[in-house]
Amino acid sequence: MRVFRADGFNCHAPDLLPSTSGLAKTSLDDYRQQVQEHWLAMDSPKVIVGASLGGLLALMNAEHANAMVLINPLPSAPWNSQIPARENYPEIIPWQSNASLAGTRRALFDCDETTCLYAFRHWRDESGAVMNEAMQGIEIAQLGCPLLVIASELDGDIPFSLTKKFAESLNASFIHLPETSHVGPLLGKNAAQCAFRTIDYLNSQFL
DSSP: HHHHHHTOOOOOOOOOOTTTTTTTGOHHHHHHHHHHHHHHHOOOSOOOEEETTTHHHHTTTGGGGGEEEEOOOOOOTTTTGGGGOOOOOOSSEOTTTTOOOOHHHHTTTOOHHHHHHHHHHHHOOOOHHHHHHHHOOOOOOOOSOEEEEEEEETSSOOOHHHHHHHHTTTTOOEEEEEOSSSSHHHSTTTHHHHHHHHHHHHHHHHH
16 A cells, blocks of 8 residues: 555555444445445545455446456356365354464465564454355456456465456456465565556556
C-alpha cells in the first residue's frame, strides 16, 4: 500500500468480518456484500486488488470495477475443479488456533523473519462454510474491464499452471513471479517490486 500511495492511489484495505450470527455461520455472500459495500463507497475510477479468496470475491464484484488485479486467485467455475482435492472444511478452520511460527516460516519461505513473525501473530480462523462454497465453484459473468493476473510459480495452494490457464481463459494480462510463495506478492521480499509492476500496468490502462 505504501508503494501505491506514493504513486497517488487512494488505497483501502478493509478486513472481512464475521456475520452477526458468528464465524461458523458466515457465508461467501456475506463477504461478497461487505466487499460491495466498501467498493460502492469509493470514488471512481475504481481498481480492485484481490489475493487468494479475495481474488474470487473481486470477481464476484466485477461489475463495479474499472480495472482488476488478481493475485494467486481462487478460481471460479469450472476451473475450481482443478484445485488439488481437499476434504470439506470444518465449521471453523483453525488457521489462527493451530498456527505455529515454524509452520508460518515454511509457508512464507520468501519472506524475512520480521514478516513471518507479523504473519504468525495475525493469522485468523476462517469460516468453513465460506471456503467450502468457494471450493465448490462460483459462476462469474464475463468481465468488461482490464484485468491483470499475478501468479507465483511456487504457490503451494493454487498451482501456478492452473492460475496461468485461468488467466488465459479471462484474456488477462499476466505476470509470472518465479521463486515466490502464495503470499509472496503481498508480503515477500519482492512485494514492492510486484507493486511497481502492477502500477505500471494500471497506468498503461488509464493514462
